[in-house]
Amino acid sequence: MALYFISPTKVKNYVLLVASLIFYAWGEPSFVFVMIGVVVVDYISAILIEKFFEKKRLRQTILFLTIAINFAFLVYFKYAGLFVNTFTSIFSIENTFQSPVLPIGISFFTFQAISYVFDVYMKDVAAQKNPFNVLLYVSLFPQLIA
Numbered sequence: 001m002a003l004y005f006i007s008p009t010k011v012k013n014y015v016l017l018v019a020s021l022i023f024y025a026w027g028e029p030s031f032v033f034v035m036i037g038v039v040v041v042d043y044i045s046a047i048l049i050e051k052f053f054e055k056k057r058l059r060q061t062i063l064f065l066t067i068a069i070n071f072a073f074l075v076y077f078k079y080a081g082l083f084v085n086t087f088t089s090i091f092s093i094e095n096t097f098q099s100p101v102l103p104i105g106i107s108f109f110t111f112q113a114i115s116y117v118f119d120v121y122m123k124d125v126a127a128q129k130n131p132f133n134v135l136l137y138v139s140l141f142p143q144l145i146a
Helices: 002-006 009-025 031-051 056-090 106-121 131-139 141-145
Strands: none
Touching: 002 009, 009 031, 009 131, 031 056, 031 106, 031 131, 056 106, 106 131
């Protein structure tokens, strides 16, 4: 973190972002891409919600789809094994499905990302033009480990 304090103001957020992603990747590097995928969906959604703010129905549809996509990530990683095991058990089907490994903090960063989009939807905050700021908001390591 000393690097953060000696960095010029313009790059401080980038230093925090790199540190946060390295910290998160320490457990399982491939799950950084899951987090980035969630952030990409929410970044684009927030931009679209702000762009079409006057079109209430379209704005609501974008919010609904964003939440559905986020929950799809969450349901897959947390409950796919349960669903498959229950289904195969009920119908006495041989089960060769391997439950996905659960990304660390997936519930936290999913809800963190949804909260950002919802805040843009409610016009509490403006949509970020810089996707790295959204990624930092979702991945900031002191908050992620809390």
